[in-house]
Amino acid sequence: MAAKTHVFHYNATYVDANPDGTFQRRMIGINNEWPVPTIRVRKNDRVQIHFTNGLGDRNTSLHFHGLFMKGNNAMDGPEMVTQCPIPPGFTFTYDFIVADQAGTYWYHSHSGSQYADGLRGLFIIEDDLPFEFDEEVILSMADYYHLESPEIMKKFKSRYNPTGAEPIPQNSLLNDTKNLTWSVQQDTTYLVRLVNMGLFASQYLYIEDHKFTIVEIDGILVKPVEVDSLYIAVAQRYSILVHTKKANKNFRLVNIIDETMLDVLPQDLQVISTNWVQYNKNGELPAPLENGAGSFEKLVESLNPYDDFKLQPLDKVALLEEPDYQISLDFTMDNLGDGVNYAFFNNITYTPPKVPTLMTVLSSGEHASEAVIYGSNTNTFVLGHNEVVEIVINNMDPGKHPFHLHGHAFQVIYRSPEGDDEENPIVYDPSNPKHHEFPEYPMIRDTIEVNANGFIIIRFKSDNPGVWFFHCHVDWHLEQGLAITLVEAPKEILKQNISQNHFDACIQGKVPFEGNAAANNVEWFDLNGENRQFVPLPEGFTTKGYFALLVCTIVAVYGVFTIYKYGIEDVNSESNEATMTKLYQILHKYNALDSEQEEAFLRSENASQI
Numbered sequence: 001m002a003a004k005t006h007v008f009h010y011n012a013t014y015v016d017a018n019p020d021g022t023f024q025r026r027m028i029g030i031n032n033e034w035p036v037p038t039i040r041v042r043k044n045d046r047v048q049i050h051f052t053n054g055l056g057d058r059n060t061s062l063h064f065h066g067l068f069m070k071g072n073n074a075m076d077g078p079e080m081v082t083q084c085p086i087p088p089g090f091t092f093t094y095d096f097i098v099a100d101q102a103g104t105y106w107y108h109s110h111s112g113s114q115y116a117d118g119l120r121g122l123f124i125i126e127d128d129l130p131f132e133f134d135e136e137v138i139l140s141m142a143d144y145y146h147l148e149s150p151e152i153m154k155k156f157k158s159r160y161n162p163t164g165a166e167p168i169p170q171n172s173l174l175n176d177t178k179n180l181t182w183s184v185q186q187d188t189t190y191l192v193r194l195v196n197m198g199l200f201a202s203q204y205l206y207i208e209d210h211k212f213t214i215v216e217i218d219g220i221l222v223k224p225v226e227v228d229s230l231y232i233a234v235a236q237r238y239s240i241l242v243h244t245k246k247a248n249k250n251f252r253l254v255n256i257i258d259e260t261m262l263d264v265l266p267q268d269l270q271v272i273s274t275n276w277v278q279y280n281k282n283g284e285l286p287a288p289l290e291n292g293a294g295s296f297e298k299l300v301e302s303l304n305p306y307d308d309f310k311l312q313p314l315d316k317v318a319l320l321e322e323p324d325y326q327i328s329l330d331f332t333m334d335n336l337g338d339g340v341n342y343a344f345f346n347n348i349t350y351t352p353p354k355v356p357t358l359m360t361v362l363s364s365g366e367h368a369s370e371a372v373i374y375g376s377n378t379n380t381f382v383l384g385h386n387e388v389v390e391i392v393i394n395n396m397d398p399g400k401h402p403f404h405l406h407g408h409a410f411q412v413i414y415r416s417p418e419g420d421d422e423e424n425p426i427v428y429d430p431s432n433p434k435h436h437e438f439p440e441y442p443m444i445r446d447t448i449e450v451n452a453n454g455f456i457i458i459r460f461k462s463d464n465p466g467v468w469f470f471h472c473h474v475d476w477h478l479e480q481g482l483a484i485t486l487v488e489a490p491k492e493i494l495k496q497n498i499s500q501n502h503f504d505a506c507i508q509g510k511v512p513f514e515g516n517a518a519a520n521n522v523e524w525f526d527l528n529g530e531n532r533q534f535v536p537l538p539e540g541f542t543t544k545g546y547f548a549l550l551v552c553t554i555v556a557v558y559g560v561f562t563i564y565k566y567g568i569e570d571v572n573s574e575s576n577e578a579t580m581t582k583l584y585q586i587l588h589k590y591n592a593l594d595s596e597q598e599e600a601f602l603r604s605e606n607a608s609q610i
């Protein structure tokens with residue numbers, strides 16, 4: 001069949017919606033509709049999306065998750081990585097050919113945590129499949145927040161949230177609604193495309209009394225495996241074959257938020273969501289499962305989701321040979337001097353450059369291979385062409401994290417179990433022979449979850465020149481800086497084209513499109529003025545801290561003494577009050593001092609009085 005060109009005119013607009021039936025809010029839709037459309041094309045087709053930012057008050061962008069964009073890096077979408085943000089009123093054209101890929105993909109905004117507001121949908125690439133089925137169905141799951149993401153962000157990345165506790169979703173949706181009923185025919189084979197379009201929570205999914213067969217993960221066909229439940233991290237996809245029974249009753253279809261990822265568990269949050277597979281329209285729907293205390297543990301214990309690490313690509317792709325280049329990343333979370341909790345790879349929290357990194361490559365010419373020009377806080381690694389690249393992630397954090405690489409599907413060659421705790425994470429040890437035991441035909445996918453306090457090793461071939469983002473797909477963590485940038489085969493990137501439309505977006509949004517990370521296109525190694533992460537919090541106690549501790553101690557001792565004194569005799573309350581007032585005045589005055597005044601004060605009469 002001849003390849004087709006699909007032309008779409010998409011206008012991002014606000015739409016009021018109430019997907020969970022409890023709270024009407026503003027979502028980001030397309031052409032005044034939400035949920036946004038599913039894009040469906042065939043392999044080798046061309047896609048042209050004239051995408052207008054009709055939001056009026058914020059920038060936007062689109063990323064096509066899992067698409068390789070070979071030779072066409074500029075169409076990948078993440079803002080400040082491959083393009084300038086699309087400013088309000090601007091029309092940006094995404095124009096690409098879906099090359100040698102097929103399966104279940106999705107597209108979403110790659111501007112901050114914006115896809116939480118609904119700008120995300122499926123992107124399905126059809127192809128002749130090596131198995132039979134009668135009908136195709138989509139089941140998308142997503143966690144769902146009642147507030148808009150910029151509002152959530154303000155509270156999340158704040159000194160008043162020093163532990164970096166992630167925002168807790170208010171609900172979870174299946175096909176962008178609650179209590180979904182999926183009507184089925186008896187004795188029929190359905191190809192079900194599953195995607196977790198959520199921002200944070202992984203989910204379990206099962207159908208009561210039904211088994212199903214995994215046939216695809218993240219666009220990669222796999223050796224079929226029969227299972228009875230799945231575990232899907234955000235951004236991951238599965239295709240499963242469900243063969244319906246010769247039944248006349250209805251069954252529960254259950255999706256469950258992985259409760260262990262949530263720092264707190266609000267009473268009214270439905271972790272367990274019941275939907276139905278309906279064989280009989282007149283039949284009863286089994287009652288929804290309960291959500292009380294302990295019900296999550298009990299239910300999950302009864303499930304036995306298949307370990308995706310064991311899935312093998314259908315066309316057996318052998319383990320890539322020993323790497324030419326290894327990137328080792330230690331992932332931690334900590335606070336910086338502004339009191340905000342950040343995420344770090346090797347002590348660097350990703351801080352966007354002033355020029356989109358692809359544009360730095362394209363304007364740098366001979367300097368393109370020098371990692372330094374891409375900035376001090378972008379965590380940029382320059383890769384050679386057609387090399388085997390290995391990335392090791394040591395997760396020193398007690399949470400699970402789904403990592404996604406743009407531009408590639410990678411082999412997952414090692415995944416350690418969960419470590420005991422933060423003090424004793426399981427980290428990659430090159431001298432441990434066990435850490436070199438890899439599968440013959442490793443799982444291939446584009447998003448992989450690393451276990452809490454554990455590590456993973458992935459490999460891929462650097463055969464797709466471009467600037468590719470590698471980041472945690474929990475977008476709250478991406479916003480905390482959990483990302484690196486790969487500049488893959490820069491000399492080859494220089495041969496790629498970029499449209500005038502790209503530069504026009506930059507001009508309208510007043511974003512520089514030439515020069516190094518600091519937008520300096522004269523002195524390429526001078527990064528003065530680049531965006532930098534905050535300085536670390538000071539080690540131990542500052543003088544101010546010691547003083548505050550001293551005053552607190554005195555006040556406490558005085559308090560205890562007062563209680564004692566009141567207990568045994570009458571007191572002159574006026575003199576007590578006067579002393580307390582004096583202490584508070586000193587403390588108040590002290591807190592307003594800068595460091596020089598502080599030192600002077602400590603030597604002063606007031607201090608010695610205490």
Ligand SMILES: [Cu+2]
Nearest residue numbers: 401472474477
């Ligand atoms: Cu994460």
